[in-house]
Amino acid sequence: MRISRDKLNKLAHTVADTLAEIDEVDFLEDRNTIRQEARKILEKLLTEETRIDAAARLKISSQRKIIVEGSQEWDILYRKYYNDEVKKLGL
Template sequence: MYVSEDRISHLAHRIVEKIWRDDLADFPDEARALQSVKDTIATFFHLAAEVDEAVRKKLASYSQAKVPGSRDWEILYQKFYQEEMVKRKW
């Protein structure tokens, strides 16, 4: 899934603002905190796209491959997706 830089920036600002407003953390360098959150969000979406691609390839080569979007396909997709995320320690 592609997420634009603007969307990532918007999400990062909302997260930093919420953490600050709920008094969960103080940021001595707000710009650095914001950049850290942006980097984390971008990394997550990049990883999610890689995992999605790997799972779709695995399902395509699976001998009992089902039709994408079918109930069986969705069940296998979720199972393989979780396995890939665990492998990548996310």
């Protein structure tokens, strides 16, 4: 899934702001550094999700039989292959 840079920044701001509101959380760095690290982590997760999606789609397209995207069979296989890829990563 592709998220715009602005939306990713907004999400990172929300993460940093939410953490700052928690009494049990103390920042060792300034809030901007926390926001930047949150953004890096989110970018990495989204990149990994894109790779997992592509791997699942590739497995479906490599089937002997043509499976139409949006069909029930395609959806079942997509979920199966997607979950298999996630398990490979240990998530």
